[in-house]
Amino acid sequence: MKAANLAPLKKDFVTALRIIAREGLSDAFAHLSARVGGGEMLFMPRKSPALVKASELFVVDFDKAVPQSAVHQAVYKARPDAGAVFHFHSERVILLTVVGETVRPMHNYSAIFYEGVPVFEGAGQVETPERAADIAKLLGSSKAVLLRGHGAVVVGRTVREAAILALYLEESARLQAEAMKLGKPIYLDSAAAEKVAKRTFKPASTERAWEHYSAGVKA
Amino acid sequence: MKAANLAPLKKDFVTALRIIAREGLSDAFAHLSARVGGGEMLFMPRKSPALVKASELFVVDFDKAVPQSAVHQAVYKARPDAGAVFHFHSERVILLTVVGETVRPMHNYSAIFYEGVPVFEGAGQVETPERAADIAKLLGSSKAVLLRGHGAVVVGRTVREAAILALYLEESARLQAEAMKLGKPIYLDSAAAEKVAKRTFKPASTERAWEHYSAGVKA
Amino acid sequence: MKAANLAPLKKDFVTALRIIAREGLSDAFAHLSARVGGGEMLFMPRKSPALVKASELFVVDFDKAVPQSAVHQAVYKARPDAGAVFHFHSERVILLTVVGETVRPMHNYSAIFYEGVPVFEGAGQVETPERAADIAKLLGSSKAVLLRGHGAVVVGRTVREAAILALYLEESARLQAEAMKLGKPIYLDSAAAEKVAKRTFKPASTERAWEHYSAGVKA
Amino acid sequence: MKAANLAPLKKDFVTALRIIAREGLSDAFAHLSARVGGGEMLFMPRKSPALVKASELFVVDFDKAVPQSAVHQAVYKARPDAGAVFHFHSERVILLTVVGETVRPMHNYSAIFYEGVPVFEGAGQVETPERAADIAKLLGSSKAVLLRGHGAVVVGRTVREAAILALYLEESARLQAEAMKLGKPIYLDSAAAEKVAKRTFKPASTERAWEHYSAGVKA
Numbered sequence: 001m002k003a004a005n006l007a008p009l010k011k012d013f014v015t016a017l018r019i020i021a022r023e024g025l026s027d028a029f030a031h032l033s034a035r036v037g038g039g040e041m042l043f044m045p046r047k048s049p050a051l052v053k054a055s056e057l058f059v060v061d062f063d064k065a066v067p068q069s070a071v072h073q074a075v076y077k078a079r080p081d082a083g084a085v086f087h088f089h090s091e092r093v094i095l096l097t098v099v100g101e102t103v104r105p106m107h108n109y110s111a112i113f114y115e116g117v118p119v120f121e122g123a124g125q126v127e128t129p130e131r132a133a134d135i136a137k138l139l140g141s142s143k144a145v146l147l148r149g150h151g152a153v154v155v156g157r158t159v160r161e162a163a164i165l166a167l168y169l170e171e172s173a174r175l176q177a178e179a180m181k182l183g184k185p186i187y188l189d190s191a192a193a194e195k196v197a198k199r200t201f202k203p204a205s206t207e208r209a210w211e212h213y214s215a216g217v218k219a
Numbered sequence: 220m221k222a223a224n225l226a227p228l229k230k231d232f233v234t235a236l237r238i239i240a241r242e243g244l245s246d247a248f249a250h251l252s253a254r255v256g257g258g259e260m261l262f263m264p265r266k267s268p269a270l271v272k273a274s275e276l277f278v279v280d281f282d283k284a285v286p287q288s289a290v291h292q293a294v295y296k297a298r299p300d301a302g303a304v305f306h307f308h309s310e311r312v313i314l315l316t317v318v319g320e321t322v323r324p325m326h327n328y329s330a331i332f333y334e335g336v337p338v339f340e341g342a343g344q345v346e347t348p349e350r351a352a353d354i355a356k357l358l359g360s361s362k363a364v365l366l367r368g369h370g371a372v373v374v375g376r377t378v379r380e381a382a383i384l385a386l387y388l389e390e391s392a393r394l395q396a397e398a399m400k401l402g403k404p405i406y407l408d409s410a411a412a413e414k415v416a417k418r419t420f421k422p423a424s425t426e427r428a429w430e431h432y433s434a435g436v437k438a
Numbered sequence: 439m440k441a442a443n444l445a446p447l448k449k450d451f452v453t454a455l456r457i458i459a460r461e462g463l464s465d466a467f468a469h470l471s472a473r474v475g476g477g478e479m480l481f482m483p484r485k486s487p488a489l490v491k492a493s494e495l496f497v498v499d500f501d502k503a504v505p506q507s508a509v510h511q512a513v514y515k516a517r518p519d520a521g522a523v524f525h526f527h528s529e530r531v532i533l534l535t536v537v538g539e540t541v542r543p544m545h546n547y548s549a550i551f552y553e554g555v556p557v558f559e560g561a562g563q564v565e566t567p568e569r570a571a572d573i574a575k576l577l578g579s580s581k582a583v584l585l586r587g588h589g590a591v592v593v594g595r596t597v598r599e600a601a602i603l604a605l606y607l608e609e610s611a612r613l614q615a616e617a618m619k620l621g622k623p624i625y626l627d628s629a630a631a632e633k634v635a636k637r638t639f640k641p642a643s644t645e646r647a648w649e650h651y652s653a654g655v656k657a
Numbered sequence: 658m659k660a661a662n663l664a665p666l667k668k669d670f671v672t673a674l675r676i677i678a679r680e681g682l683s684d685a686f687a688h689l690s691a692r693v694g695g696g697e698m699l700f701m702p703r704k705s706p707a708l709v710k711a712s713e714l715f716v717v718d719f720d721k722a723v724p725q726s727a728v729h730q731a732v733y734k735a736r737p738d739a740g741a742v743f744h745f746h747s748e749r750v751i752l753l754t755v756v757g758e759t760v761r762p763m764h765n766y767s768a769i770f771y772e773g774v775p776v777f778e779g780a781g782q783v784e785t786p787e788r789a790a791d792i793a794k795l796l797g798s799s800k801a802v803l804l805r806g807h808g809a810v811v812v813g814r815t816v817r818e819a820a821i822l823a824l825y826l827e828e829s830a831r832l833q834a835e836a837m838k839l840g841k842p843i844y845l846d847s848a849a850a851e852k853v854a855k856r857t858f859k860p861a862s863t864e865r866a867w868e869h870y871s872a873g874v875k876a
Contacts, residue, residue, distance in 0.1 A: 027824075028869030029862075046861075048869035089765070095832060098763045099839040106317045107368035108308070127856070149764035149845065149853075167246075175314060180839050181619075182318040182399050188368070196368075199346070204265075205248075212247035212267035325536045326587035327527070386465075394533060400838075401537040401618050407587070415587075418565070423484075424467075431466030431486035544755045545806035546746070605684075613752060620756040620837050626806065634806075637784070642703075643686075650685030650705035 009034055009042060009159065010054040015219040016163035017049035020088060023213070025170055026050075030088035033072040034159050041076060041085075043069060054219070070132035071153055078136040082155045084162035089151035092173035097148040103172045105193035106185055110172035112165070112201045114193035115142040122148070144169050160210045167213070228253055228261060228378065229273040234438040235382035236268035239307060242432070244389055245269075249307035252291040253378050260295060260304075262288060273438070289351035290372055297355040301374045303381035308370035311392035316367040322391045324412035325404055329391035331384070331420045333412035334361040341367070363388050379429045386432070447472055447480060447597065448492040453657040454601035455487035458526060461651070463608055464488075468526035471510040472597050479514060479523075481507060492657070508570035509591055516574040520593045522600035527589035530611035535586040541610045543631035544623055548610035550603070550639045552631035553580040560586070582607050598648045605651070666691055666699060666816065667711040672876040673820035674706035677745060680870065682827055683707075687745035690729040691816050696720075698729060698742075711876070727789035728810055735793040739812045741819035746808035749830035754805040760829045762850035763842055767829035769822070769858045771850035772799040779805070801826050817867045824870070 013034055020026050028048040033041045040061045044052050046068065060066050062073040072085045096102055102119050105111040118138045122131065135153065139145040143165055144154045154169055156162030179185035188196065232253055239245050247267040252260045259280045263271050265287065279285050281292040291304045315321055321338050324330040337357045341350065354372065358364040362384055363373045373388055375381030398404035407415065451472055458464050466486040471479045478499045482490050484506065498504050500511040510523045534540055540557050543549040556576045560569065573591065577583040581603055582592045592607055594600030617623035626634065670691055677683050685705040690698045697718045701709050703725065717723050719730040729742045753759055759776050762768040775795045779788065792810065796802040800822055801811045811826055813819030836842035845853065 028866040046865060048865065048872075050869060051872060091828075091832070094764050095835050095839070098832065098836050098843050099841060100843060101839070107313050111368075148843070149768075171310075175310065175317065177835065177839060178314050178396065179317050182314070182320070182396060184318060186317050186319060186367070208265060208267065209247040212269060215267075215270060326532050330587075390529075394529065394536065397533050397615065398536050401533070401539070401615060403537060405536050405538060405586070427484060427486065428466040431488060434486075434489060545751050549806075609748075613748065613755065616752050616834065617755050620752070620758070620834060622756060624755050624757060624805070646703060646705065647685040650707060653705075653708060 006036065006042065006057075006059075007054075009036070010057050011219055012159045013042060013044075013057060014052060014054045015214050015217050016086070016159050017044070017052055018217045018219055019163055019213045020086075020166060021048070021050035022217070023167060025090040025166055026088050030086070031068045031072070032084065032086045032159070032162070033069075033076075034084045035076055035082065039063075041072060043072065065129070070127065070129050071135055074129065074132035074136040075139065075153065075155060078133075078139070079141075079155060081157060083157045084155070084159040086154045086156070086162040086166050087151065088154075088166060090166075090170040090173070092170055092177055093146055093152045094149065095177055096173050097146050097150070101176065101180070102146055103144070103169060103176055104185070105188040105190075105196070106179060107172070107175060108196060108200045109168040110175060111188055111193040111196035112168055113143055113172065114188075114190055114197050115140075117142060117144050117146060117169075119146045119148055161206050164206050164209045164213070167209075225255065225261065225278075226273075228255070229276050230438055231378045232261060232263075232276060233271060233273050234433050234436050235305070235378050236263070236271055237436045237438055238382055238432045239305075239385060240267070240269035241436070242386060244309040244385055245307050249305070250287045250291070251303065251305045251378070251381070252288075252295075253303045254295055254301065258282075260291060262291065284348070289346065289348050290354055293348065293351035293355040294358065294372065294374060297352075297358070298360075298374060300376060302376045303374070303378040305373045305375070305381045305385050306370065307373075307385060309385075309389040309392070311389055311396055312365055312371045313368065314396055315392050316365050316369070320395065320399070321365055322363070322388060322395055323404070324407040324409075324415070325398060326391075326394060327415060327419045328387040329394060330407055330412040330415035331387055332362055332391065333407075333409055333416050334359075336361060336363050336365060336388075338365045338367055380425050383425050383428045383432070386428075444474065444480065444497075445492075447474070448495050449657055450597045451480060451482075451495060452490060452492050453652050453655050454524070454597050455482070455490055456655045456657055457601055457651045458524075458604060459486070459488035460655070461605060463528040463604055464526050468524070469506045469510070470522065470524045470597070470600070471507075471514075472522045473514055473520065477501075479510060481510065503567070508565065508567050509573055512567065512570035512574040513577065513591065513593060516571075516577070517579075517593060519595060521595045522593070522597040524592045524594070524600040524604050525589065526592075526604060528604075528608040528611070530608055530615055531584055531590045532587065533615055534611050535584050535588070539614065539618070540584055541582070541607060541614055542623070543626040543628075543634070544617065545610075545613060546634060546638045547606040548613060549626055549631040549634035550606055551581055551610065552626075552628055552635050553578075555580060555582050555584060555607075557584045557586055599644050602644050602647045602651070605647075663693065663699065663714075663716075664711075666693070667714050668876055669816045670699060670701075670714060671709060671711050672871050672874050673743070673816050674701070674709055675874045675876055676820055676870045677743075677823060678705070678707035679874070680824060682747040682823055683745050687743070688725045688729070689741065689743045689816070689819070690726075690733075691741045692733055692739065698733060700726060700729065722786070727784065727786050728792055731786065731789035731793035732796065732810065732812060735790075735796070736798075736812060738814060740814045741812070741816040743811045743813070743819040743823050744808065745811075745823060747823075747827040747830070749827055749834055750803055750809045751806065752834055753830050754803050754807070758833065758837070759803055760801070760826060760833055761842070762845040762847075762853070763836060764829075764832060765853060765857045766825040767832060768845055768850040768853035769825055770800055770829065771845075771847055771854050772797075774799060774801050774803060774826075776803045776805055818863050821863050821866045821870070824866075
């Protein structure tokens, strides 16, 4: 893919980072990537999502190790439908993992994750391709996987979808934690959740949400 | 009603949407409507409350289905006193519904809902006129009804009142949740609550609150 | 007291209102007053603390009923040391009252209220001079009294002190609520709390806090 | 050390104060210091961290008592590796201390404090060199010590590190409190925590975090 063709993707990429930063899903650490075809992905340097510039993004193939790239590359190899991967460390997602819980379907947004959100139990950072492959395997066909004491990895068909799913995941984790504090959460079974997801999680809804969150963002 | 006459209503309508967005009661999804007489309502397109413009509002009659209109139309048909209907998905309101609770009178604002706040148990979105009619029936003569795992519908005599009631409902839900965490909430009985409501919820108070929340809003 | 002499007091008064609004202790409803000598107080109209202007403030004597004035007048009559009275409805203060609790000394700020913070059990608004006198009597020599399901009244020697005490009271209520959620709060006994208060609550500290909170405020 | 040489340190110092203020770790009260060699430290006047100017900073030796200096001086004497000391009163840190808890390793940031975070049980302010020496002794070789009902003291090799560690400590305290509310936190043992810390807490990571938090700060 030629550099000129990447300009719109880079704009979405940086906008997604700014949204994530503004909505409180990251501090200085979070990494987004986007598949660009030909076994390659657009990736970012080790820099705060609030500060990365489009001109600093770069393309790297799935077999070349660069800092923080392993989990992204492993997911693209395992999931042909993955167009973007977002790895972040938001507070409520981490909270659920350190008490042995995960996001479960209860409302319109959490129902979007009806395939289940597995939790990878290894603590600490992702460093090796082998560990990254284990995470991708655990992810399976889900939209997200949590990493205990660490954060989450979300998979979208596009950068926009990955960003919006990250917001929905964190909101769902917040609801899950609050509901657990109050007593007996009423969960949706898998079939009911899938039904809700089919009505709630449509491309047009993602576009509406993207329009909302990207308003006023400087990318 | 002629278009020229709708200008002040449209201004209040958009202001109400901005207030709701700024106060955190909606993300990209929430829908407001206002009765304009003659079996018609002013309604909004599928767009974030933070972004909708007055020029995008439109009038639709109570029997024509447009996206997201069903619950609004059903409420106007059932409630001649309804001048505005607001449907939104705020966090604490949803929280109560997923643990089988609702807003109950405890303080000056929650007492305003002394008629009770019923909870509609069907999960997911409102799609059919039949389902919308069921929700309107459950609402009865109350100021608000909650939808499990989904959100709330609030009814006001005016757009301003509906917006302020939405804020009071979410604050009341937050207080209810926090009080439940701490142990034994002291509820007001219905008569005491009604007495408080009569002193607290007056048109002049709504105007004072509207003046407060609309300060600095661009509509 | 001549109007010209009131200018500095009016500036502090409006600054205090803005601080309270910005720090989240009030929505559209809260009332501040300041003793001006001769059985009179400076008072405000029924308007949001975020919007009241210095030119709208007025002087009223302790026996003339104007809207919302009763509790202020009752406190000045009962407490010769009261230079300012602030009545507000912040979330955590209300929370404690609806579960039968009050602020208790645990840390440097809550210790300032070592005389105890009584709770007035009558729900709803303060309307009559008799009821206001009951509240003033319950207040006794304390710095604050809570009103169940309603809010708090704080007494300071100056407007600045009343504003800072209001902030400390709400922060203390938040800490109290959070500590109760976690299990067994370690309270300070009255003597230990008084000792902490003597070191923590000095005029110079109030001035430092005032300088901090009033920075950037438009009054 | 000559005054001219202190300019970069003063810039970092004031930037650190602004970060702490903006991130909600202090109100008007918090004190930072930085070792400047020769048994001396750079220190600040009694003024809000949001308002102190570089021109107000001053150098004082470890044996001269100035207001609020005791704990800083005691730590420098006890810890040759301490380049900066930060004493603050953030909400979640205080919360843990008033329920008899402390920060414990659970996630990437809390693991950084794998040496343990002791709690000093004496309530109230630090006033005497003797009491300050007791706190420094309790600190031992840890990165932080908590003071019951009061706040925390954090030690960094540099001003930047002390500021970032303060942010990590407060976030860790928030996670600890939330996890305790939900039931059974899964703690990391000391060896696992140290392993995580070695990968997470590197000078390059501190620089990345500093770049993130200092963006847009006026110092």
